[in-house]
Amino acid sequence: MSCLEVRNLLKSFPSPDGGASLVVEVEKFSLSPEAQCAMKGESGSGKTTFLHLLAGILKPDEGEVILDGLEVTQLSESERDRLRATSIGYVFQSFNLLQGFTSLENVQLAMTFSGQSNRASHLRTDKAWAKQLLDRVGLSDRLDYYPRQLSVGQQQRVALARALANRPKLVLADEPTGNLDPQNAAAALSLLADLCRENGSSLLLVSHEDKVIDAFDRQLSWEEINRSSGATEV
């Protein structure tokens, strides 16, 4: 059984001339549990839109996204919010840490909306897990640092820890090394892959950089998947 399955997914946006511009047209795509896949595509080709459709941030015009047996496109907005909180980890190019919160708080916040924090018995575990994750990414001595007090590489490591905070089934990484120097980029990629493996999460990474794609054994071309008729299984 696939962790993620996509069928006949279409998404278009209004174009300036009043018509519609088709950005995503994926007939079939699937990702096995615990698989790690890197997808290469040019900038502006619709990769981020595809990830947003997978995460339920956007609704498609047509088609199905099935995550762990759940039809995402049929869920209400609040159900999709909850799905993101419990089953999906997201890593952004610009890290998107909340500036008013420390490293530890950023990771804990990610757990807040999954519903676990409402159960008092899980509180201590949550904090312990957040600390454990930050320790795993080498930031155990930076728990109380605010993002502005961290280097760019350290910020991305906090973002990685945050993405794994809810032990998601699927981690989506959108150009996760775009703002990092080569040395930090290589370290972050390796860490991301290791963390997903350790937590049993599937990973779908998109990038326009060959050296990022080359770090993964399984590589795909977005141009082949988008508007292609062939099924793609990783």
Next chain:
Amino acid sequence: MFKSRITVIFLLAWRGLRQHAFSSFVAAFTISMAGGLFLSTWKIKEEAQKAFVNSSGGFDAVLGARGSKLQLVLNGLFHLEASPGNLTWEQYELIRDTRGVKEAYPIAVGDNYRGFRLVGTLPTLFTEHQWKEGRNYEVRQGGRIFTDNAKEALVGDFAARKLGLTVGSQFHPYHGLDFDETKRHEDLYVVVGLLEPTGTPADKVIWIPIKGIQQMEGHDPAAAQSVSAVLLSLRGAAGFQLDMRYNKRGNQATLAWPVAATLASFFERLSWFEEILSLVAFLVAFIGALIIFATLRTVMNEKKREFAILRCLGASRMVVTCVVLSQSLLLAVFGALGSLLAYGGIGFLAARLIREQTGVVMESMSIDLAYHFFLPVVLAIGLMSGLAPALQAYRSSLSDNLSPRS
């Protein structure tokens, strides 16, 4: 820290305000000023009126020359303004001996010492009269009350402190109610006692024997047998009878009775001032609400991305909306608390001013129903100011703010 969803919402709101500390402070400060002004306008007049009524020195009425009752009360009991004219000694004796008059003390004014009034009266005012129920005037240890025919003075606590007078000090009175150093009388007075503070206008007066004013060197000899006013304590329905005798049937004198009603007319005269202050307070409150609105709009514009990140982490639209509303609520709460401080500060300054000008001591300003009513109003204004930005947060597109197209 993350014990419940509500805690998280308030934490997010608080951290958001902290990130925009200056704008947040300006918004809360403006509300504080508006609220403080509003409460002060509301309460100071009421408290001042209460303080004036309580400071009438234990007298029920003032008899004086034909004229304004208010002027009589202000001159006779509060030692403000000029005397409207004089009564004869016989008029004083007549009312003193009238049935129903419990106490009658003549006073004479017309001189000062460095701006503090000299008031001539009988020594019995200080031995027999209770300025408050159960409270006689008390002379500080080492002093005594002046004797009837001597050039001696008993000085009120506030006047003594301001003038630096102690027992044994000597001074020359000056003619008139306002200090003019060219108008010095040759008479030399000696301070024989200092009054313990009473919190009434008696504290800011230099008391001397009535004959002292009447026979002061340079005064018109015709004034030697006249008094400025008579302070009265009455029994039973005597007030009605005297009102009939002096105000309705007679035309020789005016009876200001009851004192509280005369003072009420005084405060009614100040209502225009109260209205202007209320208008200013409304305007400031309106500006405060606008500032909350502008602050939250600014925060919203800068926070769109952060809210989108929260949404991406699984926060619902409602959570994000509640964060914005909580921010406006927090600003309103700080504003309301600040209002209380501003109210206290304005009240303190007003009380000091009133005390220095009139000798009337205002009790600490009460926080009563007015504030219980005021608090929800401020919170409601705060919440209403946050509605539009909250709606903006509710409607904002998650994907747009995460820059979806690449």
